[in-house]
Amino acid sequence: MSGLLLKNGTVVDPSQGLHKKLDLLVADGKVAELKENISADGAEVYDLQDKIIAPGLIDMHVHLREPGQEEKETIKTGSKAAAAGGFTSIACMANTDPPADDVSLIKHIQEVARRHGIVNVLPIGACTIGLRGEFITQIGEMQRFGAVAFSDDGQPIANAQVLRKVLEYAGMFNSVVISHCEDKTLTNGGSMNESALSTKLGLPGIPIASETTMVARDIEIAKNFGRIHLAHISAKASLDLVRQAKKLGAPITCETAPHYLLLTEEAVGAYSTNAKMSPPLRQEADRLALLAALQDGTIDIIATDHAPHTLDDKRVEFNLASFGISGLETALPLLYTHLVQTGLLTIDRLVELMSVNPAKIFALDKGTLKIGAAADITVIDTQLTKKVDKTKFYSKGKNTPFDGWELGGWAAMTIVGGQIKYTPEKGVWLKT
Numbered sequence: 001m002s003g004l005l006l007k008n009g010t011v012v013d014p015s016q017g018l019h020k021k022l023d024l025l026v027a028d029g030k031v032a033e034l035k036e037n038i039s040a041d042g043a044e045v046y047d048l049q050d051k052i053i054a055p056g057l058i059d060m061h062v063h064l065r066e067p068g069q070e071e072k073e074t075i076k077t078g079s080k081a082a083a084a085g086g087f088t089s090i091a092c093m094a095n096t097d098p099p100a101d102d103v104s105l106i107k108h109i110q111e112v113a114r115r116h117g118i119v120n121v122l123p124i125g126a127c128t129i130g131l132r133g134e135f136i137t138q139i140g141e142m143q144r145f146g147a148v149a150f151s152d153d154g155q156p157i158a159n160a161q162v163l164r165k166v167l168e169y170a171g172m173f174n175s176v177v178i179s180h181c182e183d184k185t186l187t188n189g190g191s192m193n194e195s196a197l198s199t200k201l202g203l204p205g206i207p208i209a210s211e212t213t214m215v216a217r218d219i220e221i222a223k224n225f226g227r228i229h230l231a232h233i234s235a236k237a238s239l240d241l242v243r244q245a246k247k248l249g250a251p252i253t254c255e256t257a258p259h260y261l262l263l264t265e266e267a268v269g270a271y272s273t274n275a276k277m278s279p280p281l282r283q284e285a286d287r288l289a290l291l292a293a294l295q296d297g298t299i300d301i302i303a304t305d306h307a308p309h310t311l312d313d314k315r316v317e318f319n320l321a322s323f324g325i326s327g328l329e330t331a332l333p334l335l336y337t338h339l340v341q342t343g344l345l346t347i348d349r350l351v352e353l354m355s356v357n358p359a360k361i362f363a364l365d366k367g368t369l370k371i372g373a374a375a376d377i378t379v380i381d382t383q384l385t386k387k388v389d390k391t392k393f394y395s396k397g398k399n400t401p402f403d404g405w406e407l408g409g410w411a412a413m414t415i416v417g418g419q420i421k422y423t424p425e426k427g428v429w430l431k432t
């Protein structure tokens with residue numbers, strides 16, 4: 001028989017409560033066997049001693065920029081970056097040019113992904129036409145053609161009545177709406193966290209209330225009209241609201257991103273535009289609260305908010321620079337090194353946050369290594385350490401504040417549908 005036999009690795013699969021040294025056999029693109037001492041004639045055998053075998057990582061918040069801004073990223077380069085970063089599935093936000101606000105765009109993204117995608121590329125449809133927050137898109141139709149969630153990310157839906165209708169409409173199809181929580185009138189052209197530091201640097205600040213007022217509003221709207229997933233939470237005050245709402249049973253889930261867990265506004269330091277994001281990096285108390293919220297379950301998911309930009313988009317005055325960082329190729333080793341190796345989280349919890357929970361919340365048939373599941377697998381090297389080198393990124397976006405960081409926990413193998421798509425030795429394996 002053909003297939004892949006992964007031997008001697010430690011299988012970490014929280015969907016089955018598994019953390020054990022086991023062999024795993026992949027056949028016909030599926031997990032065929034999972035037990036001790038498998039032998040399979042004809043299968044390619046890989047010795048994964050000192051490696052972790054996890055259900056493939058899923059990133060529900062990625063900007064692939066295609067169509068319209070291919071100089072920043074394409075579906076091809078973004079999905080290569082995903083494979084190299086250990087992600088087997090990525091969901092791409094709708095704020096392309098034109099935005100993914102109708103069926104033809106969803107079909108187009110899927111067609112390009114079929115031809116050039118290295119990993120599973122899952123389109124997210126826009127909630128409103130042109131992301132303008134006025135008229136609702138054809139959510140049901142877009143879902144029928146493969147949209148896995150709905151979001152105007154990049155833009156908040158300012159009009160609460162429109163958001164209500166979006167939720168009611170999406171609810172009819174059991175689809176989840178992802179909300180970018182920002183009150184633009186409070187952001188008011190700001191470019192970093194509003195604080196003593198922003199005053200010192202002479203940069204216009206973005207107050208925490210820009211996020212929290214919308215988190216509070218979204219919680220109230222969710223309680224009354226349907227489920228909301230809150231994107232990229234950055235502040236302690238937002239977490240306090242989410243924690244309280246969850247206790248009362250509000251249909252709310254939320255995510256944060258690696259940069260909010262590892263950096264503070266201090267990273268802006270010498271006007272470093274690679275530390276400019278939306279929402280902005282906050283203060284140490286916020287960072288610590290985010291870590292605590294990962295531990296107590298207030299935060300459900302870690303997503304990268306991969307936001308690739310060209311050098312020119314970032315090599316300008318701080319105020320004029322674009323928001324966001326290129327995140328796909330650093331997320332796993334950053335989190336493994338700074339959260340798992342430091343003992344803040346177990347590897348099991350990290351896999352839950354990056355694979356099991358995204359699959360559960362967005363009803364994806366993924367996030368597990370159960371027999372018969374699609375063989376989407378991330379193998380993590382627990383021994384190798386190396387430095388982040390942005391010049392080696394597959395992503396077109398070299399905009400990272402983590403260049404030069406020494407990290408462990410890199411992807412050792414990314415398997416999508418039973419096919420090896422990436423190993424450090426061979427790089428990303430192109431589709432033939």
Ligand SMILES: [Zn+2]
Nearest residue numbers: 153154180231
């Ligand atoms: Zn956003």
